[in-house]
Amino acid sequence: MAANNSDPIPDQLGEGGAGVKHETGEEVGEETSSSAAQATATTMLPRSSSRPQLDLSGAAIHGTLEDRNPTILLPNQSDDISHLALDIGGSLIKLVYFSRHAELSTEDKRKISTKRKLGMFNGGRRSYPILGGRLHFVKFETGKLNECLDFISSKQLHRGGIDSPSWRSGAQPDDIVIKATGGGAYKYADVFKERLGVSLEKEDEMDCLVAGANFLLKAIRHEAFTHMDGQKRYVQIDQNDLFPFLLVNIGSGVSIIKVDGHGEFQRVSGTNVGGGTYWGLGKLMTKCKSFDELLELSQRGDNSTMDMLIGDIYGGLDYSKIGLSASTIASSFGKIISENKELSDYRPEDISLSLLRMISYNIGQISYLNALRYGLKRIFFGGFFIRGHAYTMDTISFAVHFWSKGEAQAMFLRHEGFLGALGAFMSYEKHGLDDLRAHHLVERFPMGAPYVGGKIHGPPLGDLNEKISWMEKFVQKGTQITAPVPMGVPATTGMGGFERPTSKGDILRSDASAALNVGVLHLVPTLDVFPLLEDPKTYEPNTIDLDQDEFKYWFKILSDHLPDLVDKAVASEGGTDDAKRRGDAFAHAFSAHLARLMEEPAAYGKFGLVNLLELREECLREFQFVDAYISIKQRENEASLAVLPDLLMELDSMNEEARLLALIEGVLAANIFDWGSRACVELYHKGTIIEIYRMSRKKMQRPWRIDDFDMFKKRMLTDRKDQPYKRALLFVDNSGADVVLGMLPLARELLRRGTEVVLVANSLPALNDVTANELPEIIAEASKHCSILRKAAEAGGLIVDAMAGIQDDLKDEPVSVPLMVVENGCGSPCIDFRQVSSELAAAAKDADLLILEGMGRSLHTNLNAHFKCDALKLAMVKNKRLAEKLFNGNIYDCICKFEPVF
Ligand SMILES: CC(C)(COP(=O)(O)O)[C@@H](O)C(=O)NCCC(=O)O
Numbered sequence: 001m002a003a004n005n006s007d008p009i010p011d012q013l014g015e016g017g018a019g020v021k022h023e024t025g026e027e028v029g030e031e032t033s034s035s036a037a038q039a040t041a042t043t044m045l046p047r048s049s050s051r052p053q054l055d056l057s058g059a060a061i062h063g064t065l066e067d068r069n070p071t072i073l074l075p076n077q078s079d080d081i082s083h084l085a086l087d088i089g090g091s092l093i094k095l096v097y098f099s100r101h102a103e104l105s106t107e108d109k110r111k112i113s114t115k116r117k118l119g120m121f122n123g124g125r126r127s128y129p130i131l132g133g134r135l136h137f138v139k140f141e142t143g144k145l146n147e148c149l150d151f152i153s154s155k156q157l158h159r160g161g162i163d164s165p166s167w168r169s170g171a172q173p174d175d176i177v178i179k180a181t182g183g184g185a186y187k188y189a190d191v192f193k194e195r196l197g198v199s200l201e202k203e204d205e206m207d208c209l210v211a212g213a214n215f216l217l218k219a220i221r222h223e224a225f226t227h228m229d230g231q232k233r234y235v236q237i238d239q240n241d242l243f244p245f246l247l248v249n250i251g252s253g254v255s256i257i258k259v260d261g262h263g264e265f266q267r268v269s270g271t272n273v274g275g276g277t278y279w280g281l282g283k284l285m286t287k288c289k290s291f292d293e294l295l296e297l298s299q300r301g302d303n304s305t306m307d308m309l310i311g312d313i314y315g316g317l318d319y320s321k322i323g324l325s326a327s328t329i330a331s332s333f334g335k336i337i338s339e340n341k342e343l344s345d346y347r348p349e350d351i352s353l354s355l356l357r358m359i360s361y362n363i364g365q366i367s368y369l370n371a372l373r374y375g376l377k378r379i380f381f382g383g384f385f386i387r388g389h390a391y392t393m394d395t396i397s398f399a400v401h402f403w404s405k406g407e408a409q410a411m412f413l414r415h416e417g418f419l420g421a422l423g424a425f426m427s428y429e430k431h432g433l434d435d436l437r438a439h440h441l442v443e444r445f446p447m448g449a450p451y452v453g454g455k456i457h458g459p460p461l462g463d464l465n466e467k468i469s470w471m472e473k474f475v476q477k478g479t480q481i482t483a484p485v486p487m488g489v490p491a492t493t494g495m496g497g498f499e500r501p502t503s504k505g506d507i508l509r510s511d512a513s514a515a516l517n518v519g520v521l522h523l524v525p526t527l528d529v530f531p532l533l534e535d536p537k538t539y540e541p542n543t544i545d546l547d548q549d550e551f552k553y554w555f556k557i558l559s560d561h562l563p564d565l566v567d568k569a570v571a572s573e574g575g576t577d578d579a580k581r582r583g584d585a586f587a588h589a590f591s592a593h594l595a596r597l598m599e600e601p602a603a604y605g606k607f608g609l610v611n612l613l614e615l616r617e618e619c620l621r622e623f624q625f626v627d628a629y630i631s632i633k634q635r636e637n638e639a640s641l642a643v644l645p646d647l648l649m650e651l652d653s654m655n656e657e658a659r660l661l662a663l664i665e666g667v668l669a670a671n672i673f674d675w676g677s678r679a680c681v682e683l684y685h686k687g688t689i690i691e692i693y694r695m696s697r698k699k700m701q702r703p704w705r706i707d708d709f710d711m712f713k714k715r716m717l718t719d720r721k722d723q724p725y726k727r728a729l730l731f732v733d734n735s736g737a738d739v740v741l742g743m744l745p746l747a748r749e750l751l752r753r754g755t756e757v758v759l760v761a762n763s764l765p766a767l768n769d770v771t772a773n774e775l776p777e778i779i780a781e782a783s784k785h786c787s788i789l790r791k792a793a794e795a796g797g798l799i800v801d802a803m804a805g806i807q808d809d810l811k812d813e814p815v816s817v818p819l820m821v822v823e824n825g826c827g828s829p830c831i832d833f834r835q836v837s838s839e840l841a842a843a844a845k846d847a848d849l850l851i852l853e854g855m856g857r858s859l860h861t862n863l864n865a866h867f868k869c870d871a872l873k874l875a876m877v878k879n880k881r882l883a884e885k886l887f888n889g890n891i892y893d894c895i896c897k898f899e900p901v902f
């Protein structure tokens, strides 16, 4: 690679490639007006010479003709279309591909009616401009090009998805063009043509690097991090203060690029001493066969046997006057001069480390000098040389820090290896990623080669069966595996059982697993930042930092809970052999994640409890456990609904002061029904639901650990009695008593006072949390015993017709304000308000009261969150350690935290 070439590189970004028309597919499945006007759309959508292509046969416009963006239905289009872009480097091929599952309109009655109420129904107009889907990152060794081609071919990535009718209907592969960058785009163009019949459209490497880095820094929250003294720290990049920065790409050679904006950059310098130098010299001097082997050797090296250190010159002392410690390298390989040794007398490990440090220091120093030259404070390092290698990053950081006296900061990127491929992806004319923001992206870490542990294992796994067989094989292989799957003792289930993970153990190979910590990016255009967050920029959902120590505790909690969870999950799927096999696979996969995080808590980005608890749920979903607690939830709902009428009668016999207190007590007491807490699960084994509830209520002695009840009561019953809240969002938690005997009666009280109530529930199951889908039925049942709820539910569109034969206990009630249900966009026991459903965001606009309930939503997360409206946080602390840590309190303490905005 050319050194010190400062020729400006013209801006070519954003223009490359022929039109890619699959974006029209995003409109499939959106709301359509019932009086849909139909027109053939085929002529409006020219076939693109670039890929992927759409099957436009039978296309029809739905919606009124006045609509500016009418829905276009493509009945014959595949439900999975993909973009593919490649970066074919000397040692690795990086693939970025996009898959999209057209989730055909699953709008149920609840959603439609809620959307209408919230003013979200737009008569067929597109409600979001960007496509949803998944962005996958995959690597192959260039030497195993065939594996890569097989992978592309097996997934039909070059033809727009495995079921794409574009190839069934005979579209000629000759037309297909794939964007590619890197030297291999030239070198292997013929192989791609021969094997896949596709042409590679070459994109400039530098353009791609910059476009990739800009996208990552804009769209991914935990992308950039510093690495000093072995510690990774994620840095929040302010979008308004991103440019200019220095981008140093360390490949075989090094390019140093000053980036001034999107598509605005200049290669200001470079050096010919780079990754190729390390690998070349290393190969010669150590006989290593691969770059990774050489890097791994350095792990065990001691560079002081070869490098002349300050201490060697100063008799073991620091040269403190100029700030050099005794261990600083004065001269790389300098010690060799005074020794009478052959190459074979030196350990390959030491050689590798000395080389690595020499080159890393040099790059760090040159980068700093260039940053100085242009007055830049931030330097991002990327390229295949780094590979998430701790020593390399530490050395570069040291150099930058040392020479800049702490003024400049070296930063690294989690997707560092994929900058080029991402940039090539961005060069499709319409890739749909332009408008993405961090809140639209959810990163998931599915199990399966070649991602696991960061080593490349050949083609990734397609279907579930393949994945499970792969896990089985790995389990049998034992300690050879890269993924840190704990070994199990034989048991009754399909895979030979699993064992609770015991510790991080020796099965982890630190560097291999640190190399790649890249998941699948789910693009969810319907996610929004919660509009009532006081300051989204400073908002941090997690109350406690999940550092190594804290993680150790959670590792044990979650590991201990695993066997019980697997039992429940397997039972929820009928206890079949298939379910057992999946149950074991789930346990292995989740244990592997835990072990990986135990080794490096920051492996998957900045990981808090909110992410960890969601990871467990996602892992269940990955192995197709739809709802592990379904039968428990149903049983508890039934039992609670049976006693609801008595409770409502009791409440109605009280004066309003006593009633308000009883209602809050009721919510706190019922929060005990939590299948995620070990202490609570032990309780259930001792008593019935009603016994536990009564006991829990009896224990409700005030003052609670945080007790703002009087303040809340004053707001409700005294200060602004005549000005009820307009709309309250009630974030409900668990099924059964928690929602039926706790939150519903509280909702009823608010409705009775003229407050609109929106019940906010999970979009997907998590433990025994009630979901938004389940709530309407529960409300309908509860409404049979209560006219307030019934009228409000009718007004909110939750129940359609007045039910016959209900007791009309409160005939003189005024016309009801609506009771609605919205989903929160989450499938976790916690909530991250930076990413909620657009439905919830819309409902929040007119809300002036939030009630967060439960340990997950108001203690683990959001205890310290500030909102633009009044907030009431209610929870029972069902974990001893948390009670001690947060409040110096005890297990089963209660929290009633009211935060009015004045
Ligand atoms: C998972 C939970 C946050 C659910 O609590 P909830 O939000 O339902 O009140 C909680 O049960 C929990 O933190 N459990 C793990 C700790 C334990 O077993 O004590």
Ligand SMILES: [Mn+2]
Pocket: 674, 733, 734, 767, 768, 769, 829, 854, 856
């Ligand atoms: Mn819960």
